[in-house]
Amino acid sequence: MREYIEQISGKLPDEAWILYQQNLKAMRSEKGQLILGLHKPCKTIWHMTKGAVRKLEMDNGIEKTTHFYVAPKVFTVLHSALTGEPSDLSIISEEDCEFLTLDIDQLKILYQQSIYIERVGRRMAEEEFIEEFSMRRMFLKLDALQRYEYLEKKHPEILRRFQLKDVATFLGVTPxxxxRLRKLRLSV
Amino acid sequence: MREYIEQISGKLPDEAWILYQQNLKAMRSEKGQLILGLHKPCKTIWHMTKGAVRKLEMDNGIEKTTHFYVAPKVFTVLHSALTGEPSDLSIISEEDCEFLTLDIDQLKILYQQSIYIERVGRRMAEEEFIEEFSMRRMFLKLDALQRYEYLEKKHPEILRRFQLKDVATFLGVTPxxxxRLRKLRLSV
DNA sequence: GAATCCACTTGACAAATGATAAGTTCGAAG
DNA sequence: CTTCGAACTTATCATTTGTCAAGTGGATTC
Structure with missing residues (x-):
């Protein structure tokens, strides 16, 4: 996990990493298990070391997938974690998973104790922003078939590890x- | 501008603000002027104190608007600024504007000098991420009419200060x- | 191994959106 | 004032996507 984080933030002094690591707790989840339930405030940063999860929202009784995460990956529900408000997103294990969890309030203390940890937070937020923007651009520039082909090319692991019905809502189309798009693509 | 930044980052010690402020340079632009040209690396953080700008990308010869910014607002092209690669986005003045500019390389030095400035960077990235995600959710949940109504409700100033053709591409539809959607909405 | 469930596919039709072309309005330039 | 150009609108038709309904296949359960 240190290696994964340093890949984003740059190299960390041992002291900073030790401080960070002291606050991590091990956790597991089974396939199908809810990691974060709807309407619960998100108080955790998950450091997923194994497995895959899916973030989703409900829209008139229909599940819409907003994110796919595959280990190694650090994630949370930021707008809930920052404000303490109930999360309008849920997170579910799509495989058996292993995590190191970090409490949000604890992280806020760590931010004050180490500029390096503050930097990790900045770099992660920056990268997540860039990724979000890149996904929104998909919707501005590409039609449904092109979005599928883009996903297939850029994130082929998503097609291997998650269900097509969830890939569909993630791409903004019905299953x-x-x-139909997949059939069309095969025949060409 | 200090007030605007502190609203996002929390209160800054005077020393941190003075350090930051020393590196800002005043700049103006006229309506219609290009602030950042296509394919130029983005080396600047703009602190817009007056006016309004539009960020856009080209898609097969068609302009697609990706962001509207209205003063007071801090913006850059992050993926270009971080990597030094040419920007695939342009920025254009939609009104006469006034800015305080900050050089990216200088900012990176400031990050090392002050945990408070590092925090400003983190908090801004976090807020931008949340805003980006909120915009992508529009595309997952809402059809074109609903996206227009959402924009009208949440950001009415955008409809007042920018052209409808640009609002259209921002919403992912043709002008x-x-x-047609606007006419439909009036008749209801 | 039979029954069942759920993901995935397919088909027919409806609704939303795009493409093209033409008309209108308004402000800027001469 | 007149002309011009660009934004915006409107109309028509083609294409894409959604909706609803039914069918297929594979995995799980009893």
Missing amino acids: ETLS | ETLS
């Missing part, structure tokens, strides 16, 4: 439409 | 479609 029926995705099915 | 003709936006025109």
Whole structure:
């Protein structure tokens, strides 16, 4: 996990890493298990060392997938974690997973104790922002088929590890439409 | 500008603000002027104190608006600023504007000198991430009419200060479609 | 191994959006 | 004042995508 974080933030002094690591707790989840339930405030940063999870929202009774995460990956529900408000997103294990968890309030203390940890937070937020923007650009520039092909090319592991119905809502189309697009692509 | 930044980052010690402020340079632009040209590396953080700008990308010869910014606002092209690569986005003045500019390389030095400035960077990145995600969710949940109504409700100033053709591409539809949606909405 | 469930696919039709072309309005330039 | 150009609108038709309904296949359970 240190290696993964340093890849984003740059090299950390041992002291900073030790301080950070002291506050991590091990946790597991089984496939199908809810990591964060709807309407619960998100108080945790998950450092996923094994497995895969999916973030989703409900829209008139229909699940819409907003994110796929595959280990190693650090994630949270930021707008809930920062404000303490109930999360409008849920997180579910799509495989058996292993995590190191970090409490949000603890992280805020760590930010005050180490400029290096503050930097980790900045660099992660920057990278997440860039990724979010890149996904929004998909919707501005590409039609449904092109979005699927883009996903297939850039994140082929998502197609291997998650269900197509969830890939469909992630791409902003119905599962029926995705099915038709895939057929169309094969015949060309 | 200090007040605007502190609203995001929390209160700054005077020393941190003075350090930051010393590196800002005043700049103006006229309506229609290009602030950042396509394919130029983005080396600047703009602190817009007056005016309004638009960020856009080209897609097969068609302009697609990705962001509207209205003063007071701090913005850059982050993926270019971080890597030094040419920007695939341009920025244009939609009104006469006034800025305080900050050089990216200088900012990186400031990050090392003050945990408070590092914190400003983190908090801004976090807020931008949340805003980006909120915009992507529009595309996952709402059809074109609902996206327009959402924009009208949440950011009415955008409809007042920018052109409808640019609002259209920002919403992911053609100007003709936006025109039809607006008519439809009036008749209801 | 039979029954069941759920993901995935397919088909037919409806609705939303795009593409093209033409008309209108308004402000800027001469 | 007149002309011009660009933004915006409107109309028509083509294409894409959604909706609803039914069918297929594979995995799980009893």
